Amino acid sequence: xxxxxxxxxxxxxxxxxxxxxxxxxxxxxxxxxxxxxxxxxxxxxxxxxxxxxxxxxxxxxxxxxxxxxxxxxxxxxxxxxxxxxxxxxxxxxxxxxxxxx
Ligand SMILES: [Zn+2]
Numbered sequence: 001x002x003x004x005x006x007x008x009x010x011x012x013x014x015x016x017x018x019x020x021x022x023x024x025x026x027x028x029x030x031x032x033x034x035x036x037x038x039x040x041x042x043x044x045x046x047x048x049x050x051x052x053x054x055x056x057x058x059x060x061x062x063x064x065x066x067x068x069x070x071x072x073x074x075x076x077x078x079x080x081x082x083x084x085x086x087x088x089x090x091x092x093x094x095x096x097x098x099x100x101x
Contacts (some may be wrong), residue, residue, distance in 0.1 A: 010036050019066050023075055024052045034052050067093035071101070 021031055024050035028040045043051070049068045056064040065079040070092035076082050081096040 069095035
């Protein structure tokens with residue numbers, strides 16, 4: 001299925017797409033056609049990613065290769081693009097796009 005997210009963050013893998021969608025949901029942005037009883041969560045991007053981190057590192061429900069770029073906030077699969085590095089005086093995940101800046 002083609003990805004159509006206008007920010008360009010949905011790419012490469014279905015799992016990445018699912019995690020991105022979940023990350024958006026935790027910030028109150030529901031996918032088209034999705035409704036919830038009551039109010040959707042309203043987390044910050046960092047808080048939302050902490051939930052994903054728990055599902056990765058503690059629960060093991062999500063691949064731990066999915067990272068949030070420390071520079072632009074994009075989620076990406078570090079097995080396929082970007083890297084976890086110390087460039088630019090940071091030790092943090094960096095997506096492919098930010099890596100080229
Ligand atoms: Zn980035």
